[in-house]
């Protein structure tokens with residue numbers, strides 16, 4: 001089984017790769033920080049291939065996917081996990097950052113799905129996993145572009161799942177609420193501390209990764225984690241009410257880059 005995971009160098013993607021690891025599994029690990037992917041490879045039992053790719057680079061959006069196929073053959077499970085977020089007032093975010101966010105969060109995942117889908121349909125098997133966000137159905141202030149991008153990916157994912165019924169190809173849509181990762185921690189640090197922010201349930205990346213692997217194996221269509229955020233799925237007005245009243249104000253600082261963003265410039 002060939003599994004491709006984007007954003008495997010850190011956080012949720014790294015845990016997904018580890019959770020899939022096992023005999024008979026061939027994993028293609030994709031991210032900018034090749035050194036971290038190589039470190040991860042050294043820990044894995046199954047066959048792995050590390051691919052350095054900047055998904056924000058529009059020059060060749062899918063070179064990493066072709067490389068994965070050349071190395072391990074057709075993709076059985078595509079995990080669109082890599083993502084970008086900015087948490088700050090909307091007016092400070094320039095066009096270049098907006099383009100990067102939509103490129104990584106929306107255009108690349110959809111282009112990758114278009115690339116693998118004909119083969120999956122011909123084989124009547126395959127799973128597409130999209131790591132969305134609860135921001136897709138519970139938009140919040142200071143997350144405008146992020147929520148818009150995840151709304152786009154989430155709706156694409158849900159529509160595609162319906163369209164592919166009875167084809168043998170499955171789609172799993174994953175909607176994490178806050179999860180403790182470098183991105184998750186950085187997002188929180190962009191908001192002023194408040195009683196409500198301290199009460200918000202925060203998830204664990206390894207627990208989520210195990211749920212994702214179980215869902216791929218069992219054929220589940222959707223994961224919302226931590227479970228508290230199911231309230232926003234079932235009662236969208238409630239999620240919006242909570243976001244409007246309880247999401248703390250942004251500090252107003254420009255969202256600092258994550259380590260991978262800095263490495264890219266060297």
Ligand SMILES: NC(=O)c1ccc[n+]([C@@H]2O[C@H](COP(=O)([O-])OP(=O)(O)OC[C@H]3O[C@@H](n4cnc5c(N)ncnc54)[C@H](OP(=O)(O)O)[C@@H]3O)[C@@H](O)[C@H]2O)c1
Pocket residue numbers: 006007008009010011012013030031032033034053054055056057081082083084085104131132133134175176177178179180181182183184185258259260261
């Ligand atoms: N943590 C949360 O609270 C939370 C909540 C909801 C949804 N999510 C979603 O979960 C996914 C994973 O996020 P995370 O929390 O695990 O964040 P993370 O620990 O910061 O990991 C992000 C991953 O994306 C990769 N990435 C970012 N920009 C990239 C680029 N231009 N090219 C290639 N790879 C790139 C990073 O790799 P390099 O830096 O090495 O390139 C890294 O492996 C994202 O889609 C995020 O939106 C997270």
